[in-house]
Amino acid sequence: MSKILIVDDEKAVRETLREMLEYEGYEVMDADSGSNALNLLTQQSFDVVLCDIKMPGMDGMELLDKILHNYDVPVIMISGHGTIDTAVDAIKKGAFDFIIKPFDLNRLLISIRNALDRSHLMEETKRLKSKLSKKYALIGESEVMKKLKLNIEKIAPTDARVLIVGENGTGKENIAHWLHEMSPRANGPFIEVNCAAIPSELIESELFGHEKGAFTSAVKSKKGSFELANNGTLFLDEIGDMSLAAQAKVLRTLEENKITHVGGEKEIPVDVRVIAATNKNLVDEIQNKRFREDLFHRLAVIIIEVPPLRERKDDIPLLIDYFIQEFSEAMKKNPLTFELDAIEYLKNLPWRGNVRELRNIIERLMILCNEKVSLEDVKTFANPYY
Numbered sequence: 001m002s003k004i005l006i007v008d009d010e011k012a013v014r015e016t017l018r019e020m021l022e023y024e025g026y027e028v029m030d031a032d033s034g035s036n037a038l039n040l041l042t043q044q045s046f047d048v049v050l051c052d053i054k055m056p057g058m059d060g061m062e063l064l065d066k067i068l069h070n071y072d073v074p075v076i077m078i079s080g081h082g083t084i085d086t087a088v089d090a091i092k093k094g095a096f097d098f099i100i101k102p103f104d105l106n107r108l109l110i111s112i113r114n115a116l117d118r119s120h121l122m123e124e125t126k127r128l129k130s131k132l133s134k135k136y137a138l139i140g141e142s143e144v145m146k147k148l149k150l151n152i153e154k155i156a157p158t159d160a161r162v163l164i165v166g167e168n169g170t171g172k173e174n175i176a177h178w179l180h181e182m183s184p185r186a187n188g189p190f191i192e193v194n195c196a197a198i199p200s201e202l203i204e205s206e207l208f209g210h211e212k213g214a215f216t217s218a219v220k221s222k223k224g225s226f227e228l229a230n231n232g233t234l235f236l237d238e239i240g241d242m243s244l245a246a247q248a249k250v251l252r253t254l255e256e257n258k259i260t261h262v263g264g265e266k267e268i269p270v271d272v273r274v275i276a277a278t279n280k281n282l283v284d285e286i287q288n289k290r291f292r293e294d295l296f297h298r299l300a301v302i303i304i305e306v307p308p309l310r311e312r313k314d315d316i317p318l319l320i321d322y323f324i325q326e327f328s329e330a331m332k333k334n335p336l337t338f339e340l341d342a343i344e345y346l347k348n349l350p351w352r353g354n355v356r357e358l359r360n361i362i363e364r365l366m367i368l369c370n371e372k373v374s375l376e377d378v379k380t381f382a383n384p385y386y
Contacts, residue, residue, distance in 0.1 A: 001025065005050070006018065007049065008030070014032070035057065047073065048075075048112055048119065052077075054079060054081055074096035074119055136177040139318050140312055145312055158183075161299055163299045164275065164303075164306060165305055170307070172306055176275045188233070191225045192235045193236055194237045195240075195242040196237075200243040207249070208249060209261045213263065214262045244292065247292045257272075308351065319355065324362060336369060336373050339374050345378050
């Protein structure tokens with residue numbers, strides 16, 4: 001049941017609103033002043049606040065500022081002395097709506113429902129972001145990981161292009177997500193393109209979009225990844241596998257901040273932060289004429305090197321605990337416990353697949369083992385190639 005707080009110094013107004021809203025199925029509390037309303041907000045959460053403007057002591061506009069600064073709840077302003085200027089000022093400050101007394105019942109109920117919809121949407125967004133943050137967590141307290149996290153904190157707030165390099169499975173995608181989540185573009189889109197997974201003849205359409213009829217299967221116009229990532233972040237994974245023709249177009253886009261659809265002529269401005277990643281040595285690729293040197297310098301304003309797991313073995317127990325918790329929740333099974341010699345054995349594996357390989361091993365052990373994992377279990381199930 002949604003909970004609504006009514007803030008009004010007139011008892012008759014509070015009682016009328018309470019009766020009306022309780023009849024509609026809402027749980028209602030009320031306060032006769034701004035200070036009492038703030039006391040209630042510190043004690044419990046509300047889904048919507050209805051706030052009068054003209055009140056003795058702290059008026060509604062001051063209360064609105066305090067609520068928006070400290071609480072994540074939509075506020076509908078109500079007033080019998082409303083003017084257009086007051087309404088505009090309230091909306092500019094962040095009020096969800098402004099309703100004049102005497103109330104139009106339908107208008108008020110519609111506004112409350114819309115505010116609740118927004119409140120629920122914000123909660124769902126928070127939940128999804130929390131889930132996303134957990135999925136792309138950077139686990140580790142080794143010196144190299146502390147340095148990596150510190151660098152991300154410094155780099156993320158800027159618009160500088162970043163090239164993330166490292167072996168397969170080290171977590172380059174995770175770093176790209178964190179650079180986005182900690183940036184001013186966090187509320188914008190995060191668009192990922194795996195350059196190795198898209199055929200060379202389609203990569204330009206994927207990146208820049210196409211017009212209807214541009215090629216045989218182009219039955220309708222389509223926006224490309226640069227356009228979709230406008231005001232956000234475009235992550236070009238496995239950039240070392242991009243065709244030279246596509247590289248030339250990406251270079252032009254980075255220089256001019258404009259794109260042109262395949263088969264089109266109109267230039268479309270884009271505002272995109274580009275983050276690229278590769279497991280290849282791009283210097284070698286440049287020497288072998290497989291990667292453009294000018295594009296490399298455009299992308300590599302800042303280079304982040306992700307350490308392989310074998311260089312941060314002290315993080316392995318933390319990663320094991322993290323993955324155990326993840327799979328325990330997903331499989332609805334009790335968490336595994338590891339004998340010390342089993343963990344030591346895992347710490348000394350060569351980890352050619354890095355963190356991704358460790359995650360796969362823990363998932364395999366969760367499925368195949370009982371609640372306690374012995375050294376023999378690890379030797380049996382960890383990896384058939386060792």
